[in-house]
Amino acid sequence: MKAAPNDNEAPFRTLTESARAKTRLDVVADYVPSEIPEYAGNEFIEALGPIRSRKDLAKLMSYHPPFEHLERQHPAHVRKHLMLRLKRLYEPLTDQNNIAQTLSEMIYSGYVHRTPSSPQFHQFLQQSYLARLRGATEQIEDVDPMCDSYAIIGVSGVGKSRLTRRGLAQFPKLIWHPKLRMYQIPYLIVECPYNGTIRQLALNFFSELDKIACTAYEVRFSKRHMTVEDLIREINAAAHLFGIGLIIIDEIQHAKAASGGSSEQKFLNFIVRFVNTSVAPVVMIGTMSSLEMLQSDFRQARRTIGALLSNHKQDQEWNQFLKILWDYQWTKKVCPLNQDLNNAIYERTQGVLDLAVKLYQYVQRRAIDCKSEEIDVKLIHLVADEELTRVAPMVDALKTGDIAKLAKYGDLTLPEFKISATDMKNSEVHGISLNQLRDAIKVYGEERDLN
Structure with missing residues (x-):
């Protein structure tokens, strides 16, 4: 398949062989027949390889940096650099x-109605090209896409963005299909602009596409005035042409920075419109501060089911994580992990993994600097008092579970809905719809007013 109908459409051209050799981002497609009937014969899907089991995916996502016990004998300044592995x-x-x-399921299912060797796929590309030549503003009818939307909302520091990148690392960033003469981008991660503008979000999409596929979309579209429908059409055309399997919009809370309530509303309307018409499935990632904003309009978005991530409880999973973390110890005196040390780390981080890693690193640095070369409970609290002062009020809010305190910090607020409002702070939320959460917050607010 030719990448573009003519040379005048330069931004829509795929890489030349020389450019492709220079980027070295792509791999050559190797098709693995799928046992699922809906997937069989689809080059986009079969190029992704077999579906990974839960266990295999966990192994792939895991990364344990190298560590040697002899590294504890290095000079202090060297050991501090080694700690950066954490x-x-x-x-x-x-x-x-x-x-x-x-996320993996969304990629596979999103390709079901996009078989690149099918007549429908080529028909869409032809229609898209002719529409651009005419300067048409109407939406081009799609080939019955099977696209979902999904939201990952959670407390700052729980690793939303990183888990997304680690989970998608099972797929190459760019796949070259020699027989089809086209490229495939299994996923594209776009950061929501800090100023919450629609135009910049679209340009960020094209910028990320340019980085991966060595195209020139951003330069072309940055010089043009385009309507919302224009932007959506061009994004969909590019997503179709490059076989983008999943579009991730990260830091969605930045939309709140849009100047004025009307601007924020326009941005949300764009997101809803984009989700409902996207060629590829869409995932939104944001902190808890974006929750109220999403609740207002996402009633209209199709199948917007989300994962709500809070801080971890001090349970078996937390203990396993801390055990793995504790093996990376560069102090000369080896301090085995015990329950007192576990309790101290949890008390000062409340199960926010990013804080736990940082605190553990800071404590080791302090132990080396003060020549004690030993980790103990007293040192953990001392370092936390000095190094985590800015997040201390937030950690305290998580510790107490006080809704009033949590409400002060948008990135930490996690209202619950499973049981009564008085017990909300002690319950758990897993995979509920944003509409359900919106209703829960509304009921909870009414109960607070009555009290």
């Missing part, structure tokens, strides 16, 4: 693995 440590827990599986 930032790359990743161990998926149950929630992370569940979300990664969902």
Whole structure:
């Protein structure tokens, strides 16, 4: 298949062989026949390889940096550099693995009605091209896409963005199909602009596409005034041409920065419209501060089911995570993990994994600097008092579960809905719809007013 109908459509051209050799981002498609009838014969799907089991996906997502016991004998300044490996440590827990599986399912199912060798696929490309030549503003009818939308909302520091990237690492960023003469991008991660503008979000999409496929979309569209429908049409055309399997919009809470309530509303209307007409499935990632914004309009979005991630409880999964983390110890005196140390770390981080890793690193640095070369409970609290002062009020809010305190910090607020309002702070939320959560918040607010 030719990448574009003529040379005048330069941004829509796929890479030349020389450019492709320079990028080295792509792999050559190798098709693995699928046992699922709906997937069989679809080059986009069969190029992704077999569906991974839960266990295999967990292994793939995990990353345990190298560590040698002899490294404890290095000078202090060297050991401090070795500690930077902790930032790359990743161990998926149950929630992370569940979300990664969902993202994988969305990619596979989103390709069901997009078989690149089918006449319908080529028909869409031809219609899209002719519409661009005419400057048409109407939406081009799609080939019955099977697209879902999904939201990952959670407390800051629980690793929403990272779990998404680790979960999608099972797929190449760019696949070259020699027989079809076209490329496939299994997923594209776009960051919501800090100023919450529709135009910049679209340009961010094209910028990320340019980075992967060496195209020139951003330059072309940055010079043109385009309506919302224009932007959606061009994004869909590019997503179709490059076989984009999943579009992830990260940091969706930035939409709240749109100047004025009307601007925020326009941005949300664009997102809803985009989700409902997208060629590829769409995932939105945001902190809890984006929840109220999403609740207002996402009643209209089709199948917007989400994962709500809170801080981890001090349970078996937390203990397993801390055990893995504790093996990376560069102090000269080896301090085995015990329940007192576990309790101290949890008390000062309340199960926010990012904070736990940071605190553990800070404590080791302090132990080395003060020459004690030993980790103990007293040192953990001392370092937390000095290094985590800015997040201390937020950690305290998580610790007490006080809704009034949590409400002060948009990134931490996690209202619950399973049981009565008075017990909300002690319950759990897993995979509910944003509409359900919206209704729960509304009921809870009414109960608070009555009290």
